[in-house]
Amino acid sequence: MTGPTNPTYDAHADAYAASLRLSVAPMMDWTDEHCREFHRLLAPGARLYTEMVHAKAVIHGDRARLLAKTPHQSPLALQLGGSEPDALAQAARIAADHGFDEINLNCGCPSDRVQAGRFGACLMREPALVADCVAAMAAASEVPVTVKCRLGVDDDDDYGAFARFVDGAVAAGASMIVVHARNAWLNGLSPKENRDIPPLRYDWAHRLKRERPALPIVLNGGIASQALAFKQLAHVDGVMLGRAAYHDPYLLHTIDAALSGAAPRPRADLLRALRPYVEARMAEGVALKHIVRHVLGLFHGQPGGRLYRQVLSEGAHLPGADWAVVEQALTATEASAARHAA
Structure with missing residues (x-):
């Protein structure tokens, strides 16, 4: 991954590429601008993500609040929710104008509200629509477009279908895939249960990387120790911490320090x-x-x-x-x- 090509982002290109190794997941009600400021202090080399923001909220809502950030929070990605290519394209242009370094499409959130709006994890069942969304976003600005997804929905157990979903997104213009390595159960499990109960299958992400060595793959899900983070970095391009970075933020600091060769700070x-x-x-x-x-x-x-x-x-x-x-x-x-x- 070479990072952004728009001259506006050239100053961040090196940091953006290096930040692939470690990132903090977008988490609703958690990764707001204040949280990201703290995480940037803890992990100068990590890639940070906003909370998910619906594309229509970006277009019609309070941008000063929804897109708030400080300059040194970069490299910073805006995660968008939505399933309408035109709206996502317009939101992508706005994100570029606001200086975000990446635009990430949410194809993994399992909440009822998200399902009702036909976005999030249910998009795993609509790969053609996802491809249309990614293509529209990629055409709207030169900021890299990425996708965060699950392995499948409910009892899906077909690696081939998962791989085809990824290939469709990449062919449409996605420059990186973040794999939350579990299924999303849309029937019978709450969003909280979806973070714990569906079994982790890191081997699918490992296989995806082996078969597509040029495609940057970031692994998310259950990374809660430095040892596990480095074990997974032997198989994929990067690891993304979620709840562990929030509940035990010093872990984020120690992993970032180990990656950079710096001594951890008190x-x-x-x-x-x-x-x-x-x-x-x-x-x-x-x-x-x-x-x-x-x-x-x-x-x-x-x-x-x-x-x-x-x-x-x-x-x-x-x-x-x-x-x-x-x-x-x-x-x-x-x-x-x-x-x-x-």
């Missing part, structure tokens, strides 16, 4: 590096609680981690809460860790 240092952003946004009227909810997992599994979450989550909701609450949480955590060590 958790407290990483958090304090977020202070200028927090105070700048609070000066604009953003409440502390809306930002720090994304950092509650930073001390996951560490002595004092539970106290850290308690102090920070309770204090951030109080009237007048400011950065001092974060320092209180860090102080309480350090004291608890010292007692544990003693």
Whole structure:
């Protein structure tokens, strides 16, 4: 993958290509602009994704809110939902104008709302429509168009059908495929259950890469340790962390550091590096609680981690809460860790 060709994006091209190795999945209600700011501090080399935004919301909605980002969040992809080629093309043009480095089509979300709108995972059953959507998006701008998909829907168990779906998207102009390596069950499982119950089949993604060595393949699903991430990187071009990056964000940092050869930074240092952003946004009227909810997992599994979450989550909701609450949480955590060590 060579990255964007539009001159607007040339400054990001090297970082965009390198970021293929590690990325953070688009997650509804989680990967907003505040979360991405924190993740960029944790993983300077990773590719970040927005929450899924419907193409029509991009066209008709509050773009200042829906497409909000800071310049250094790049390389950053906008994930679009939808199934109407014309609308997706228009949204792709808007995304390009707003400086996104990639436009990703969601073909994997299993929620009832998504199914009712005929997009997300149900598009796995409509490969010709997906190809039309990708072709329209690719023709609308020079920003790379990619697809995030599942292995199939419900009890689909046909690797050939999965491979043909991918080939159709690539032939239409998709430059990369992100494979969430499980089926999406549209009948009988909730979106939460869809993230755990359908079995993982990494071998399908491995086979796809072996048979299509020139096609960039990123693997998503169940990557919850550094050891597993590096094991999978022996078979595919990149790994995408989902809930693990959110619930245990220091894992994202350690994987990024290992990929770059840098020494991991202490958790407290990483958090304090977020202070200028927090105070700048609070000066604009953003409440502390809306930002720090994304950092509650930073001390996951560490002595004092539970106290850290308690102090920070309770204090951030109080009237007048400011950065001092974060320092209180860090102080309480350090004291608890010292007692544990003693």
